[in-house]
Amino acid sequence: MTATVLVVDDHPVVRDGVTLLLRTDPALTIAGAAESGHAAIERVAELRPDLVLLDLRLPDMLAPEVVAGLRAAHPGVRVVVFTAHGDHQGVVAALEAGAHGGLLKDVAGTDLVAALRRVLRGERVIDPRIMPDAGQRSDALARSGLTRREYEVLRLAAQGRTNPEIANVTGLTRNTVKTYLQSALHKLGARNRVEAIGKASEAGLL
Known part of the structure; x- marks a missing residue:
């Protein structure tokens, strides 16, 4: 069974790169993309994807607010925050708001796919470099x-x-x-x- 993924990032290069990576796994389908928190919440309500890969730093909203908004719009969605910064407090705040995982953007493509599959199975996946004591x-x-x-x-x-x-x-x-x-x-x-x-x-x- 394929799972649908919404990619949320304000950088088109990142959105395109992630889309290409996820296409290597036939079990994952890209439902769409969004470039801001407000757009992501609208698209989640409309597309109802299984998982959202969410950039930690968006131009219009803080990640915890986006996570809460996504889960309010579509309670069954799983949310994984994606950051280039290893921004520990930002990731922790997003996890506390209900995100199911936190990954760094330098994760290899195969590792990203494996991590998303684990989250879709119900696990919580956090890169150990973000929270070593997790x-x-x-x-x-x-x-x-x-x-x-x-x-x-x-x-x-x-x-x-x-x-x-x-x-x-x-x-x-x-x-x-x-x-x-x-x-x-x-x-x-x-x-x-x-x-x-x-x-x-x-x-x-x-």
Whole structure:
């Protein structure tokens, strides 16, 4: 079964290059391309691709906003951010907003195709040069029993975000954010968010 991919980048050379790379795999079909965040959200709603390969730096919107917009427009879409910069914080923010992977643009063509296939299978793929401790963090996360969403909400809380701000970044409702936080507190054996953040830090989660 072929999967459809939307390529979002403001540089035509990158869009064309990625399109050529992905064409080497018969299981991947290019659904289209977009050059800005707003255009990407419109095209995702219209084309409903399986995956979006999203440039981290677009001229009109920040990557986390684009990720949230894409997932609101087409909740089933998988989003992989693509950056030339190894911009750690930018990638982390995009992942916290719901992206499923982060890759560097110097990735070889075969590696790019393999990474996208893994994301389409439901894995989260992050280039180790972007987040070298991602593997250790995944192990700590598995031990904690926190779901990916509970962890995401807790990480944003640890950055000092309020519940309404977390709801805005993740595209969740405020009530859902509150539910995830309460569940995270319960699993960590914490009485409040400050204690939960402390325990999560000790466990190597933050």
